[in-house]
Structures are given as structure tokens and as C-alpha cells.
Amino acid sequence: xxxxxxxxxxxxxxxxxxxEIRRLSVEGECSYFVEASFGSIYPALAxxxxxxxxxxxxxxxxxxxTKKIYSITPAGxxxxxxxLSAPMGEEVFRSPFxxxxxxxxxxxxxxxxxxxxxxxxxxxxxxxxxxxAMETPSLNAxxxxxxxxxxxxxxxxxxxxxxxxxxxxKLGRAEPNKDAAE
Amino acid sequence: xxxxxxxxxxxxxxxxxxxEIRRLSVEGECSYFVEASFGSIYPALAxxxxxxxxxxxxxxxxxxxTKKIYSITPAGxxxxxxxLSAPMGEEVFRSPFxxxxxxxxxxxxxxxxxxxxxxxxxxxxxxxxxxxAMETPSLNAxxxxxxxxxxxxxxxxxxxxxxxxxxxxKLGRAEPNKDAAE
DNA sequence: GGGGCGCTATGTCGGACCGATATATGTCGG
DNA sequence: CCGACATATATCGGTCCGACATAGCGCCCC
Numbered sequence: 001x002x003x004x005x006x007x008x009x010x011x012x013x014x015x016x017x018x019x020e021i022r023r024l025s026v027e028g029e030c031s032y033f034v035e036a037s038f039g040s041i042y043p044a045l046a047x048x049x050x051x052x053x054x055x056x057x058x059x060x061x062x063x064x065x066t067k068k069i070y071s072i073t074p075a076g077x078x079x080x081x082x083x084l085s086a087p088m089g090e091e092v093f094r095s096p097f098x099x100x101x102x103x104x105x106x107x108x109x110x111x112x113x114x115x116x117x118x119x120x121x122x123x124x125x126x127x128x129x130x131x132x133a134m135e136t137p138s139l140n141a142x143x144x145x146x147x148x149x150x151x152x153x154x155x156x157x158x159x160x161x162x163x164x165x166x167x168x169x170k171l172g173r174a175e176p177n178k179d180a181a182e
Numbered sequence: 183x184x185x186x187x188x189x190x191x192x193x194x195x196x197x198x199x200x201x202e203i204r205r206l207s208v209e210g211e212c213s214y215f216v217e218a219s220f221g222s223i224y225p226a227l228a229x230x231x232x233x234x235x236x237x238x239x240x241x242x243x244x245x246x247x248t249k250k251i252y253s254i255t256p257a258g259x260x261x262x263x264x265x266l267s268a269p270m271g272e273e274v275f276r277s278p279f280x281x282x283x284x285x286x287x288x289x290x291x292x293x294x295x296x297x298x299x300x301x302x303x304x305x306x307x308x309x310x311x312x313x314x315a316m317e318t319p320s321l322n323a324x325x326x327x328x329x330x331x332x333x334x335x336x337x338x339x340x341x342x343x344x345x346x347x348x349x350x351x352k353l354g355r356a357e358p359n360k361d362a363a364e
Numbered sequence: 365g366g367g368g369c370g371c372t373a374t375g376t377c378g379g380a381c382c383g384a385t386a387t388a389t390g391t392c393g394g
Numbered sequence: 395c396c397g398a399c400a401t402a403t404a405t406c407g408g409t410c411c412g413a414c415a416t417a418g419c420g421c422c423c424c
Contacts, residue, residue: 001276001277001278001281002409002410003409003410005281006281009281009284009285012285017372017373017374018373018374018375019372019373019374030280030281030284032275033275033276033277033280033281034276034277034280034281035274035276036410036411037410037411037412038373038374038375038376038411038412039375039376039377039410039411039412039413040409040410040411042374042375042376043375043376043409043410044410046375061372061373062419064371064372064373064418064419065372065373065374065416065417065418065419066373066374067372067373067374068373068374080285081285081288081289084281084282084285084288084289085289085293088278088279088282088297089278090278091275091276091277091278091279091304092217092274092275092276092277093214093215093273093274093275093276094183094215094216094217094273094274094275095183095215095216095273095274096183096270096271096272096273097270097273098212098215098216098328098331098332099183099187099188099191099212099215099216099266100266100270101324101327101328101331102191102212102324102325102328103191103194103262103263103266103324104324104327105322105323105324106263106266107263107266107267111267115270122273140287141287141353142283142284142285142286142287142350142353143284145283145286145346145349145350145353146280146283146284148346149280149283149339149342149343149346150280152338152339152342153335153338153339153342156334156335156338157331157334157335160331160334160335161331164327164330164331167327168324168327171323171324171327184380184381185380185381199401199402199403200402200403200404201401201402201403218381218382219381219382219383220382220383220402220403220404220405221381221382221383221384221404221405221406222380222381222382224403224404224405225380225381225404225405228404243401243402246389246390246400246401246402247387247388247389247390247401247402247403248402248403249401249402249403250402250403365424366423366424367422367423367424368421368422368423369420369421369422369423370419370420370421370422371418371419371420371421372417372418372419373416373417373418374415374416374417375414375415375416376413376414376415377412377413377414377415378411378412378413378414379410379411379412379413380409380410380411380412381408381409381410381411382407382408382409382410383406383407383408383409384405384406384407384408385404385405385406385407386403386404386405386406387402387403387404388401388402388403389400389401389402390399390400390401391398391399391400391401392397392398392399392400393396393397393398393399394395394396394397394398
């Protein structure tokens with residue numbers, strides 16, 4: 001799942017600028033399983049345009065910088081379907097928090113507690129965004145399926161964390177001052 | 183959570199070669215939230231050694247290539263704890279399957295069914311690995327917490343997929359021959 | 365009223381990381 | 395007997411992220 005495909009997928013649902021693609025990938029209903037940065041979106045769009053898979057038009061705005069609005073072309077739609085039909089990449093899940101949690105016994109209890117609370121807040125926020133996305137009026141059936149899947153998983157993640165984080169915090173070191181205590 | 187920290191975390195629990203670090207990160211009990219490739223492990227180990235955070239010794243074996251066994255140094259342990267105490271990176275979840283699922287309505291039903299079945303198999307395998315990891319005899323409390331967290335989430339993911347994948351497959355296109363049907 | 369911050373908007377650049385490939389060798393199955 | 399696979403180290407091209415550069419406008423607070 002490269003950035004090219006991500007851009008095509010967003011443009012498939014409607015025109016957008018590079019900036020909007022970024023925002024949708026980070027804050028949108030699907031931000032829990034796709035994401036891309038400016039540093040890869042803009043070059044990807046430029047390359048897609050040079051290949052004729054997207055087209056662009058400039059739009060002046062007063063008070064704001066000029067926008068470069070991209071549209072997907074028929075060739076782009078074909079290429080997108082082709083890309084979806086080709087073998088997929090692997091799923092990626094990387095969690096710095098879980099790596100941290102594995103070594104909670106090395107770290108002061110206050111730090112473990114702070115991190116666990118931060119992580120819970122992040123999970124709750126993500127869960128809220130996905131739950132809210134289900135309220136979208138014009139939601140196609142595929143999007144609804146994906147959102148429900150995400151909501152089911154996030155719901156459990158949040159609940160497990162909420163009910164078990166105290167166990168993890170108790171594993172943190174009680175006396176952070178003694179260095180050779182372990 | 184860079185590859186350097188990942189290497190230190192594995193060496194913290196015992197000596198290993200670059201090859202073994204790779205295998206642990208891909209097949210081990212924590213492979214569901216950490217992973218790294220050879221292309222980043224070997225350079226990372228070389229750099230860690232030049233900085234004195236790990237040391238290495240060569241071990242001849244007959245029938246197999248010479249191994250280069252790495253050990254973490256006291257300075258390496260300090261640096262590891264330091265790194266865990268520093269602000270963490272964001273969690274990453276990228277799912278090509280969910281992007282595919284969002285556009286199931288564009289794709290032939292047989293393809294959707296095949297992909298859903300493949301994905302279910304992958305999820306079941308991952309779930310099995312984590313569930314099995316709980317049986318490990320010498321399991322410290324932190325690892326147990328992390329594994330249980332993963333098991334809870336993977337259990338729900340697998341079950342949701344198993345009970346709802348038919349709904350997704352039904353959203354696939356029934357007649358893949360008509361191109362202009364959409 | 366002015367200074368700083370944040371938002372919209374495009375884009376570049378260094379560095380991190382993946383995936384494929386190269387190299388060498390030994391085992392095991394067909 | 396040959397290819398596939400496992401062990402083991404290492405490099406390289408290309409992708410992608412994160413930080414930075416640029417720039418005009420609105421908003422808030424002092």
C-alpha cells in the first residue's frame with residue numbers, strides 16, 4: 001500500500017489538494033489504517049500527474065494560498081482497480097508503547113503511569129473518531145464495514161487498557177532512586 | 183521506536199546474532215508490534231558497536247557460516263533505559279486489506295472472497311502465535327501483560343472477521359465482465 | 365496596535381527503513 | 395543429483411517520514 005495508491009483512493013471519492021489528502025489520511029474516518037506525510041504525498045501527486053493518472057487545476061483564493069486541485073482521470077481509475085487487484089503488502093502494526101510496557105519493570109512507576117494514561121487518552125480519541133464516522137449520512141456499505149471492524153477492535157483495545165492498566169503500573173519500579181536495585 | 187532500540191531490547195534479554203534478532207522480531211512473541219529487516223538490523227548493530235553500546239564475538243561453526251554474536255554492554259543498558267524514558271514515537275497501523283475492503287464494490291466478488299479468506303488465515307495464525315506465547319514457562323510479568331493485551335485484540339479481530347466477512351464478500355461485484363456497469 | 369501563534373498551502377531534503385539481491389555453504393527431499 | 399530451504403552476513407536502490415523553508419491571513423492576548 002504505497003502513497004500513490006492512497007492518493008488514488010482518496011481522489012476516487014472526489015477532487016482534493018495535497019493538503020486535503022494529508023488531512024483526510026491523518027484525521028479522516030480511515031486514519032486508523034492509512035497515513036502519509038507531505039514529504040511523500042506531493043512527489044507522489046507530481047508523478048501521478050506526469051503519468052496521466054491524475055490531472056490538476058489551480059484555484060486562486062483571497063486570503064489563502066493558491067490551491068492545486070487534483071482529479072483522478074479514467075486511466076487513474078483503471079490503474080487504481082489494477083493496483084487493488086494485484087497482490088497486497090503485509091499489514092503493519094508498530095507500537096512503541098507496547099515495547100515500553102515490556103520493560104516497565106526497569107522504569108519508575110510514575111513514568112509507567114504517565115505513559116499508560118497518555119496511551120489510554122490516544123486510544124479513546126481514536127475510538128471516538130471512528131465511532132463518530134459511523135454517523136456520517138452518505139456512508140457506502142464498504143466504508144461502513146471497515147469502520148465497524150475498526151470500532152470493534154478499538155473498543156476492545158480501549159476497554160482492556162482501561163481495566164488492566166493498573167496491573168501494568170504496579171509492575172513499574174517503586175524506588176527510582178536506587179540504580180543497582182534490580 | 184527505531185531499529186537501534188529494538189536491537190537493544192532483544193539483546194537486553196540475552197546475546198544474539200543479527201540473524202536471530204531478525205527472526206525474533208518477525209516470528210517471536212512480540213512480532214505483532216515490532217519488526218525490522220536485515221537491511222536495517224546489520225547497519226544498526228555496526229553503529230551500536232562503534233558507539234560501545236554492544237560488543238561482539240565471532241563463533242566458528244562447522245557446516246554453517248561463522249556467527250557474530252552480539253552482547254549488550256552496561257553502557258548499552260543505560261542507553262536503552264534512557265531511550266525508553268524519552269518521548270515515544272506514534273503507534274503505526276497500516277492495513278492494505280482494509281483499504282482493499284473499502285473498495286470491495288469495485289472488485290469481482292471472487293477476488294474479495296479470496297482476499298478475505300487469506301486475511302482471516304493470517305489473523306488466525308498471528309492469534310495462534312500470541313496465544314502460544316502465553317505458554318512460555320519463564321515469562322516475566324511485563325511480557326505476560328503485553329501478550330495478553332495482544333491476545334485480547336487479536337481474538338476480537340479474528341472473531342469479527344470470521345462472523346462478518348460474508349457481509350463484505352456480498353458487497354463485491356457479482357458480474358466482473360461488464361466493465362461499464364458502475 | 366503589535367507580536368506571536370496557528371491554519372492553509374506547496375514543496376525540498378536528510379536520514380531511516382524495507383525489500384531485493386549477492387555470497388557462501390550445508391542439509392534434506394524428490 | 396539438483397533444486398529448495400535454512401543459516402548467516404552484508405549492500406543497495408528506492409520509498410517514505412519528519413523537519414524545515416516559505417508565505418499570507420486571522421485571531422487572541424497583552
